[in-house]
Amino acid sequence: MFDWVNASLNRKIGSILAVSLSFLLIVIGYSIYQIRMINDELKEVAHVDIPLTEVITQVEMLQLQQHLSVERYRLLMQKGHNEKNSIESFFDRHQAISRLLDRATLLVTSSFENDTIQFKPAEYQLILDEIKAFSDINNNFKVQLKALLINGSLPDEMWEHLESTASTLDKNIVIILEQISQLTKESTQYTEEHQRGFMLIETSLGICALILSSLLAVYVLHVIRSRIRNIHLQVERLHTSLEQGVPIIRPDEDSFKPSDELGELELDLKKMISRLSDEMDTRKEVEQQLIILATKDKLTDTYNRHKWSEQIQLLIGLSDQNTPFSVISLDVDHFKKVNDNYGHQVGDKVLQQLANLLQKDIVKPDMVFRMGGEEFLLLLTKQGLTTAAEIAERLRHEIETFQTLGLPKFTVSMGVTEYRAGETENQLMTRADEALYKSKENGRNRITTMP
Numbered sequence: 001m002f003d004w005v006n007a008s009l010n011r012k013i014g015s016i017l018a019v020s021l022s023f024l025l026i027v028i029g030y031s032i033y034q035i036r037m038i039n040d041e042l043k044e045v046a047h048v049d050i051p052l053t054e055v056i057t058q059v060e061m062l063q064l065q066q067h068l069s070v071e072r073y074r075l076l077m078q079k080g081h082n083e084k085n086s087i088e089s090f091f092d093r094h095q096a097i098s099r100l101l102d103r104a105t106l107l108v109t110s111s112f113e114n115d116t117i118q119f120k121p122a123e124y125q126l127i128l129d130e131i132k133a134f135s136d137i138n139n140n141f142k143v144q145l146k147a148l149l150i151n152g153s154l155p156d157e158m159w160e161h162l163e164s165t166a167s168t169l170d171k172n173i174v175i176i177l178e179q180i181s182q183l184t185k186e187s188t189q190y191t192e193e194h195q196r197g198f199m200l201i202e203t204s205l206g207i208c209a210l211i212l213s214s215l216l217a218v219y220v221l222h223v224i225r226s227r228i229r230n231i232h233l234q235v236e237r238l239h240t241s242l243e244q245g246v247p248i249i250r251p252d253e254d255s256f257k258p259s260d261e262l263g264e265l266e267l268d269l270k271k272m273i274s275r276l277s278d279e280m281d282t283r284k285e286v287e288q289q290l291i292i293l294a295t296k297d298k299l300t301d302t303y304n305r306h307k308w309s310e311q312i313q314l315l316i317g318l319s320d321q322n323t324p325f326s327v328i329s330l331d332v333d334h335f336k337k338v339n340d341n342y343g344h345q346v347g348d349k350v351l352q353q354l355a356n357l358l359q360k361d362i363v364k365p366d367m368v369f370r371m372g373g374e375e376f377l378l379l380l381t382k383q384g385l386t387t388a389a390e391i392a393e394r395l396r397h398e399i400e401t402f403q404t405l406g407l408p409k410f411t412v413s414m415g416v417t418e419y420r421a422g423e424t425e426n427q428l429m430t431r432a433d434e435a436l437y438k439s440k441e442n443g444r445n446r447i448t449t450m451p
Contacts, residue, residue, distance in 0.1 A: 326388035
């Protein structure tokens with residue numbers, strides 16, 4: 001015990017795991033044993049009781065049909081009628097009943113041979129005897145029925161004897177079904193008792209394992225808690241540096257020599273802090289790159305739709321404080337023909353050149369956005385409708401007159417509008433799009449203003 005108290009953390013934790021696993025193995029072993037027993041009991045219900053009940057129920061239905069057919073045949077004979085198909089239907093039902101009885105007998109017999117029946121085998125033997133007795137009475141009933149159908153008539157005492165036999169068959173089949181139902185009920189109750197006992201013992205073992213493991217764990221946690229104070233202090237210092245945004249102090253790794261697992265953890269933590277200190281130096285650069293990737297269009301190096309949503313909401317908020325702004329909506333005229341006639345690579349170069357022309361004449365804080373395809377938006381801050389229209393016309397003229405080797409000439413249509421106080425982004429964009437569509441309807445390569 002003294003050696004264990006002074007042992008390493010690995011040994012202490014290993015001892016706890018060994019005790020817990022021992023109890024776990026005991027619980028698993030007992031569970032497997034009980035589950036196999038319960039499985040055998042349920043298998044008996046599933047493979048014997050339920051199929052046997054289904055077969056005997058079919059026999060009961062056929063027997064009732066046979067009984068009713070006999071009564072119907074007797075009534076017809078009393079009225080002087082003779083049904084030609086009665087003989088065949090009677091014997092077909094009898095053969096069906098015989099096949100079902102043979103099937104039930106085979107089911108119980110094979111279950112005995114395969115040791116499927118574990119619960120009250122004597123009761124199943126009684127059921128088997130009842131089935132055989134029923135089969136004998138059913139064969140006798142067949143002989144009497146055959147005489148009736150061949151002769152066409154029977155004395156009243158023979159009719160009464162035939163009725164008595166049929167009633168006996170009805171009662172016997174009901175008795176067999178009741179016996180099977182009772183066996184199934186008792187087997188289910190027996191299985192439920194096994195389950196309750198299994199759960200009780202398993203719970204007890206689990207509680208014992210939990211108590212013992214908890215006591216050991218409390219002791220080990222007490223030892224660990226006294227050893228991790230230095231680690232906690234280092235983590236607190238790191239947290240403070242990150243929270244306040246001050247440089248992380250690199251810990252001294254060379255003078256520290258770990259003596260146990262927690263010492264190794266402390267050394268690993270110091271290495272991690274040193275590495276984090278190095279990586280924080282490049283954090284701003286990485287963040288800037290991520291911002292560019294998230295807000296810039298890769299093809300044209302203009303801002304993307306995500307940045308538009310962010311910026312337009314900001315300007316709408318500022319505009320409510322009497323800060324106006326305008327929007328220019330534009331796209332390339334007949335851009336599909338450019339792609340069709342010159343190929344998509346040339347079409348991409350046209351979009352890149354258009355973006356260059358737009359950004360060249362736009363000064364901060366005004367911004368250019370590519371919304372998709374050949375559609376662009378210009379966000380002109382602190383610019384009213386008149387100034388925005390002048391900027392749009394200047395851009396349109398520059399684009400129209402621009403020409404460079406390897407690219408076809410192209411023009412743009414523009415729609416210009418100014419933000420109205422209190423309106424939403426959708427209302428603003430709808431008005432800008434309407435102005436753009438009017439430019440297209442009026443012949444393209446032009447601007448349309450819409451206050």
